Amino acid sequence: MRSKVLLAVSLVASAWLAVPAAAQAPGQAPATGEPTKIRFTLDWKISGPHAFYYWAKQKGYFAAEGLDVTIDQGEGSAATVTRVMTGAYDAGFGDINAVIQNAAAKPGEQPVMVYLVYNRAPYAVIAKADGPIKTLKDLEGRTVSAPAGSATLRLxxxxxxxxxxxxxxxxxxxxxxxxxxxxxxxxxxxAIAQFSVTSFMNFVAMKRDPEKDFRWFMYSDLGLDLYSNGVMVSQKLLKEKPAAVRGLVKAINRAVMDVAADPDAATTMLTGLEPLINADIEKQRLVYTIKSLMISPETARLGLGDLDDGRLAGAIKTVADAYGLEKVPDVRAVFVREFLLPAAERDIAAAAAKAK
Structure with a gap:
């Protein structure tokens, strides 16, 4: 009898272990229960728009997808690409235009964007309204300050x-x-070369009037109809762990919609993680970012995270021409949409409309 019982238990255990990996939920780790570790780098020091990623971690959205995500602060949106390419990070939030450059220079090594966050580019040259810079030509012979590694400087x-x-x-x-x-x-x-959302709110914090005290030269108004920052992953993660990429995108999208609907709660969470930030300023920066960079006619049509292939092809050509790139990368070498949720679940305008 004892031997029959042991045999039955053994058969049940064998059957359980034989369940194929495909039966696991997207993003889930193997049957051992060990989560997939992902090292994720931001573009800058912690600020309002980074609430999306910390919210996904704090609320357990990453964990629900079988992911153990470590989030580190960044050194520039273009530098994110370098960090991922060197293998120091598996994924990050950074600039799609730096991806384009590296797709041309080192094809097959460049990270690939899987979720576009900033549908409108925030790049700007900013000067004092009463200063010597009245046109871009006036920059010649003058000093422009920018963070090393920033996409705005690169462009x-x-x-x-x-x-x-x-x-x-x-x-x-x-x-x-x-x-x-x-x-x-x-x-x-x-003058300075900076993200508009960064400088606008920093001027407010300095008790300056961003619109009256400064002159803004927006790249998007001056011939560069480019996309900007989004979530990118390494070639290794993309090829070896596509389920983890799908889970990463799903968790971040879920957090984006939550944060857009409740920026107050998101800002409270951020101040708990970094008490030195100004909660009022960072909430305003977060809301300003959502309204000015993430809600657009294109995101209304395609949903946040996706993009227009024709527009991206134009942006790729613009970057390639400007930098004299020997190769013009294909759209697929820069962005893939296979991991996106249905557009109805990526409606950023509807989520933001729920905010009080």
């Missing part, structure tokens, strides 16, 4: 090519991200 050359000024004649002064606006206000730089 100054394409901006120059489109607008007839010589980027080589512009003096670049690198500074820490938290000092850029001060460099302009204190006269240490004639």
């Amino acid at each position: 100054l050359a394409p901006l120059a090519a489109k607008n007839g000024f010589d980027a080589a004649k512009v003096k670049i002064l690198n500074a820490a991200p938290n000092l850029i606006e001060q460099m302009l206000v204190q006269g240490q730089a004639d």
Whole structure:
């Protein structure tokens, strides 16, 4: 009898172990129960728009997809690409235009974007309204301050090519991200190259009027109809663990919709993680980012996370021409949409409309 019982238990155990991996939920780790570890890098130091990623972690959305995600702060949206390419990180939030450059220079090594967050590019050159910079041509011989590794600085050359000024004649002064606006206000730089959402709210924190006190040169208004930041993954993660990529995208999208619907709760969470940030400013920055960069006619049509292939192809050509890239990457080498949820679940405008 004892031997029959042991045989039955053995058969049940064998049958359980024989369940194929395909039966597991998307993103789930193997039957051992061990989660898939993902090292995720941000583009900057923690601020309002980073609430999406921390919310996904704090609320257990990553864990629900079988993921153990470690989030680190960044050194620039273009630097995110380098961090992922070197293998230091598996995924990150960074600039799609830096992906384009690396897809041309090192095909097969570049990260691939799987979820576009900023449908509109926030790149801007900003000068004092009463200063010497009245046109982009005035930048020649002047000093522009920007964080090293920032996408806005990287794209100054394409901006120059489109607008007839010589980027080589512009003096670049690198500074820490938290000092850029001060460099302009204190006269240490004639202009700055920065994300509009970053500078706008930093000026508010400095008790300056962003619209009256400064002159804004938006790249998107000056011939560079580009996309911007989103979630990218390494080639290794994409090829070896596609279920983990699907789970990562699902968790982040879920968090984005939650945060858009309740920016107050998201900001409270951020201040719990980083008490030194200004909760009021970061909430305003978060809401400003959602309204100005994430809600657009295109996201209304396609849903947040997706993009228009024709527009991306145009952006790729713009970057390739400006940098003299020997190869023009294919859209698929830069962005893949296979991991996106249905568009109805990515309706950012509907989520934001729920906010109080």
